[in-house]
Structure formats: C-alpha cells, structure tokens
Amino acid sequence: MTRLDVVLACGAVLAVLATARLLTERDLVRAVIALNIASGGVMMVLIAIASRAELADPVPQAMVLTGIVITAAVTGLALALIRRIEAEPHDEAGPGRQDDEP
Amino acid sequence: MMMAATAFDLVLVLALLASAGLALFLPRRSTAAVMFCVFGVLLATLWARMAAPDVALAEAILGAGVTGALLIDAVTAHPKAPDGSPAVRRRTHWLAIATLAAVIAVGIAAATLALPDSAPGLAEAVEERLGSSGVDHPVTAVLLNFRGYDTLLEVALLAIAALAVLSLAPGGEMPVAAEALDVPAPLDALTRLIVPVVVLFAGWLLVAGSTRPGGAFQSGVLLAGAMILLALTGRPALPPGSWLRLALVAGVGSYLALSGLTASGGRGLLVLDEEWAGFAILALETVLTASIAVALAGVFVASSRSSRLTAREAPR
Numbered sequence: 001m002t003r004l005d006v007v008l009a010c011g012a013v014l015a016v017l018a019t020a021r022l023l024t025e026r027d028l029v030r031a032v033i034a035l036n037i038a039s040g041g042v043m044m045v046l047i048a049i050a051s052r053a054e055l056a057d058p059v060p061q062a063m064v065l066t067g068i069v070i071t072a073a074v075t076g077l078a079l080a081l082i083r084r085i086e087a088e089p090h091d092e093a094g095p096g097r098q099d100d101e102p
Numbered sequence: 103m104m105m106a107a108t109a110f111d112l113v114l115v116l117a118l119l120a121s122a123g124l125a126l127f128l129p130r131r132s133t134a135a136v137m138f139c140v141f142g143v144l145l146a147t148l149w150a151r152m153a154a155p156d157v158a159l160a161e162a163i164l165g166a167g168v169t170g171a172l173l174i175d176a177v178t179a180h181p182k183a184p185d186g187s188p189a190v191r192r193r194t195h196w197l198a199i200a201t202l203a204a205v206i207a208v209g210i211a212a213a214t215l216a217l218p219d220s221a222p223g224l225a226e227a228v229e230e231r232l233g234s235s236g237v238d239h240p241v242t243a244v245l246l247n248f249r250g251y252d253t254l255l256e257v258a259l260l261a262i263a264a265l266a267v268l269s270l271a272p273g274g275e276m277p278v279a280a281e282a283l284d285v286p287a288p289l290d291a292l293t294r295l296i297v298p299v300v301v302l303f304a305g306w307l308l309v310a311g312s313t314r315p316g317g318a319f320q321s322g323v324l325l326a327g328a329m330i331l332l333a334l335t336g337r338p339a340l341p342p343g344s345w346l347r348l349a350l351v352a353g354v355g356s357y358l359a360l361s362g363l364t365a366s367g368g369r370g371l372l373v374l375d376e377e378w379a380g381f382a383i384l385a386l387e388t389v390l391t392a393s394i395a396v397a398l399a400g401v402f403v404a405s406s407r408s409s410r411l412t413a414r415e416a417p418r
Contacts, residue, residue, distance in 0.1 A: 003107045008214045010115045016207040021126045027183035033138050056153040057223035058240035066256050072164045073263040076401035079176045080267045
C-alpha cells in the first residue's frame with residue numbers, strides 16, 4: 001500500500017462522510033465545520049493526484065491553494081450570516097430599528 | 103510517486119480521520135471547533151508530506167489560524183446551538199444515508215485508486231515555460247501568470263465576501279477597539295513580541311515567492327493573522343473608514359487594470375510579456391497581499407462579538 005493509496009482513500013472517505021454530515025446537520029455552525037472538512041477531503045484527493053509526478057504537478061496545487069483561501073473567506077461570511085440568523089431580535093440592530101434614520 | 107506508506111503516514115492519516123470524526127460527531131460546538139483546528143494542523147503536515155509546501159503554508163495559517171479564530175469566536179458568542187431535534191429521526195433514514203455514503207465513497211476511492219501511480223501531469227509543460235514566466239517557482243508562475251484569470255476571480259470573491267461581512271456588522275458599524283481593554287498580560291506580551299516578527303516574515307514570504315514556496319497568498323494570510331492578534335488585544339488593526347474600503351478593492355482593482363492593459367494594449371488578456379512579467383507579478387503580489395490581509399482581518403473584526411470590541415462610530 002503506497003502513501004498515495006492511503007491518502008486517496010482517506011480523502012474520499014472524508015469528503016463523503018463530511019458531506020453526508022453537512023446535509024443532515026441541524027446546527028449551522030457545525031454544518032460550516034463539516035463543509036470545511038469536506039473540502040479538506042477533496043483537496044487531499046487533488047494533492048494526492050498532483051504528487052504522482054516526479055516534480056509535483058503545480059496546477060492542482062495552485063487550485064487547492066485558491067480553494068483554501070476562498071473557503072476561509074466564505075466561512076467568515078457564513079458565520080456572519082449565522083450570527084444574524086441566530087440573534088435574538090433585541091440583540092442586534094436590524095434594519096427595522098433604523099426607521100428613524102433617513 | 104510510488105513511496106510505500108510509512109508508519110508516520112499511516113498514523114497521520116488515522117489522526118486526520120479521528121479528528122475529523124470527532125469534529126463531525128461529538129455534540130458540542132466548542133468541541134467541534136477545537137477538533138477542527140487540530141484537523142487543520144494535521145492537514146498542513148500532510149500537505150508538507152505530499153510535496154506541496156505552498157499549500158502547507160497556507161493551510162497552517164488559515165486552517166488553525168484565521169478559520170480557527172473565526173470558529174472559536176462564533177462558538178464563544180453562541181455556545182449552545184438553538185434547540186432542535188436531529189434532522190434525521192428514524193433509524194431507516196440513517197441506514198439509507200450511511201449506505202449511500204459508503205457506496206459513493208467506495209466508488210470515488212476505486213476510481214482514483216485506478217489511476218496510474220505515476221503520471222507527469224502538467225509539471226513538464228510548466229517547467230518548459232517557467233523561464234519566460236517571470237518567476238522561478240512553478241506554483242507562483244501558475245497562480246499569477248499561467249492561471250492568472252482564476253486568481254483574478256478569487257481576489258474578486260475575497261473582496262465581495264469581505265464587503266458582505268462588513269455590511270452585516272451589528273448595527274451597521276465596524277467594531278473598533280475600546281480604549282481600556284482587559285487583555286491578559288501574557289497575550290499582550292506575546293502580541294508585542296510576535297507581530298513585528300510576523301510582519302517581517304510576511305514581507306520575506308512575499309518576495310520569496312518568486313523563487314521558492316511563498317507568495318502573495320501566504321504573505322497576505324500571515325498578515326491577516328497578525329492583524330487579528332492586534333484586534334484581539336485592543337490595538338488598531340484595520341485602516342479606518344474609506345481606507346478600509348480602498349484596501350479591499352485595491353487588489354481586484356489593480357488586477358482588473360492589468361487585465362484591461364494587457365487585453366487592449368498588450369498581446370491578450372493577462373498575457374504577460376517576458377520582459378516585464380517578473381516586475382508585474384511582484385507589483386501585483388504586493389497589492390494583493392495588502393488586500394487579502396485586510397479582507398480576512400476585516401471579516402474577523404466585523405463579525406467578532408468578542409467582549410473586547412465594542413461598537414463605536416467608525417471614523418469616516
């Protein structure tokens with residue numbers, strides 16, 4: 001069993017497991033965590049495929065790098081949205097409270 | 103590369119599966135957030151093991167650093183999930199989902215394991231054209247020259263996400279640090295020591311990206327981590343008011359300017375001529391570093407409900 005095999009199998013399992021969890025999880029923050037883990041699994045498959053060459057294939061690595069940064073930004077946006085979704089009405093100044101401003 | 107799986111590899115993969123399983127299946131939010139940080143660090147180690155040092159750098163800083171900070175901040179603000187019964191109630195549903203997941207996982211694993219163990223991919227094609235790309239490092243060349251269009255879209259997405267989070271800030275105002283802040287002394291001392299070193303290291307990473315693992319993204323996210331640390335200890339972390347918005351759009355703006363210049367006056371959209379490719383890439387990377395750092399740090403500060411930050415009129 002080569003390192004490649006092990007990582008590929010692990011990546012596939014993680015991606016599917018985390019996606020299944022993402023679809024069945026009620027708690028939004030844990031759903032975001034499941035999304036991050038699922039993307040980690042997919043990235044494992046991509047990097048494993050990239051590492052097959054003598055000199056590691058830079059194109060999938062660049063794609064994974066892009067994906068990591070995007071996932072972090074989108075996680076931030078998702079958590080901000082979740083904060084608004086879960087906020088009690090009196091906690092946050094929502095749009096309805098600014099009706100005395102122009 | 104046909105390297106046999108050493109004990110280290112096996113332990114690493116098992117640890118990854120274990121931390122992911124704990125993060126996914128233990129009921130408390132805080133456990134999930136912390137286990138995800140562990141998962142991030144282990145994943146960075148795996149990337150280093152798989153000959154992907156650029157990805158390892160970015161994952162180490164983002165996975166446990168920025169994303170970890172965002173998650174821990176979120177679970178501190180809301181430690182308990184809102185009450186709700188589990189989405190899937192019956193045993194039969196669990197079984198159906200588990201079976202389907204197992205089938206798909208086995209399918210993906212079988213398909214990827216059937217790939218040949220050694221294939222050049224695009225590495226040779228990139229090597230051939232590396233000399234005329236303006237940099238000496240393949241991943242940097244791919245990111246900022248050969249697949250520059252993807253990076254343009256990525257930077258645009260970062261700017262949009264940051265602007266969206268800013269518009270969601272509680273009360274519509276950007277939290278800025280309160281004057282008198284109760285920061286633990288060790289954290290304060292650590293910040294004073296670390297932030298100057300991190301800034302220096304980020305500057306080095308930016309320039310080093312031309313010849314070795316590094317570049318705009320690693321440098322930018324490292325700076326974002328330093329800025330988050332500043333924000334947590336009550337120091338000004340972000341440029342004020344309109345400078346903030348300027349910094350956010352400067353990255354995508356300059357990238358669009360480069361695209362316009364090359365499309366209209368040059369040889370084609372984002373085709374960098376050999377003479378000035380190196381200079382263009384470094385200049386672009388500098389602007390991108392600032393933009394990425396401000397975007398990610400802004401996302402954290404704008405959504406942070408930490409008691410250290412209070413909403414106050416942001417300076418216009």
